[in-house]
Amino acid sequence: MTSSMNTEALIESISELKRSRRAIILGHNYQPPIIQDISDFVGDSLGLSQKAAESDAEVIVFCGVDFMAETAAILAEDRLVLIPEERASCPMAHMATGAEVRALKAKHPGSVVVTYVNSTAEVKAESDICCTSANAVSVLKSIPTEHPIIFAPDMHLGEYAGKMAGREVVLWEGFCPAHHYVKAEEIRKAKEEHPNALVMAHPECPMEVIELADAALSTSGMLDFPNRSSASEFIVVTEVGMLYPLRKRHPGKKFYCPSAALLCPNMKMTTLESVKRALESDIYAVRVSPDIARRARIPIERMLAVPRD
Template structure:
């Protein structure tokens, strides 16, 4: 499901994740005193070799607590930036610096400055899936699991600028009932491509299944409609962050779960609850940027010490404050 607005560069290849590769990755990581972090959307081989797997904020907080000299962040670029923001004294590397994000790219710092000028008294709430520069212009960050709580914490008479994901913003507006929330029209092209007709078709084919829906998905509204119409029992429809999906999987009594998010998530879900049949709502919902972190890219990173992620100290300081304000509100969740 390539994003038509972006040209996806070819990933580094030619290396198989065999036993020799595993041994060499572990040897290099130990020699560099490096910790390997892998996002839930990475390919299974990368998830399995990592010291920690999770969503971006959870991994960035782990990075801040580790004694390692280097953080190898297997994810997309904004995630490695977040790790650097929370761990300014550590060296942060991403195995392929070209691994971008269509959602983070949907709003620039200049875009946000112009939007803020239109609403000078508004509170800016940014999803963690944003660049460091955008976080640096933000009042409070949020995750998909705490976005509703963050917006509810804001004076009801203040305008809110919510960015960049329009589907998460619609979820927050629906839950808070706020009329003075203005939502940026950004999207993750992978999640936006998981549509309501696919969800309806899958629920008809699997009538007993639970639904795990990421709020970035274009089908989130359809899931709530199916529940509201009684087509799917309301208690089977769960709007969840990636971290929330893992927790829900461990507690679920269902035999089958339909999952609406990037397909890499299925690997972690199947490990968390191997007795459940997890199925993707859209099997083609694979992020090409996430899949740029290949076995060859990770080997290159650890062998050559590339690619290092830098965030200007003043930008990092401002961005850190927006994340810390979110944590101070409580219920920071784990991440996107």
């Protein structure tokens, strides 16, 4: 009782702060359910950054991890972007640095550097074009064949997109721990337990997992897929937080998580308390240096011009 009253009081106070600060709250699909519920928009990292850029809010509270808030700060440069938890960081994004990407590029003259949007601003600043999991294949196809392609930082998305686009890709050896450690064996077992279910896998998964899936999809693609399928059960091979928006959007269908590996602790750090603190005290403001922001905006804008796969 006390805890539910506290929750209600916190939500009320966040709403008041939002009004008085002319703020919006953006929540990633992998955030805890209560954070998704108080968010003005819930979506994938790119969709949320686009919302940040379009919105006329003065303050943007980004409930996600560091690289997402940075991307929002780059696209909404004249607004205050806050991340409620400073430690909410993406391990994969930090598996590449700007200097390392520059060094690899020097080894492959004439190459085009394609960077997954799940990367730091300094890595984006070294890149020619960014991509998301929703348009990686189209981005690779858009690159003239005479140019070698370097793909960073996610080797699994790079391998998948290269295969689908029919392009050879020099892969950075980064990975998302939540997807990398899913085992093909776990998917086979889930299929045995739910023989009528279709498997949707995120392309951050290893290839042997993707090969067992009925569809390889970004999170936005997963949200839409049950509308296009007559199946009523789905095995969802992406971060477990995704089950919440799927169940909300498709209440008549069933969704299963096949592996305990599919949990990103960094995505679960945001709390109502930290959102309230962000709005009260501007903690933590996300700042990208003007030079990095200017250079990183170019590959992001090139990516936005490429349609989804």
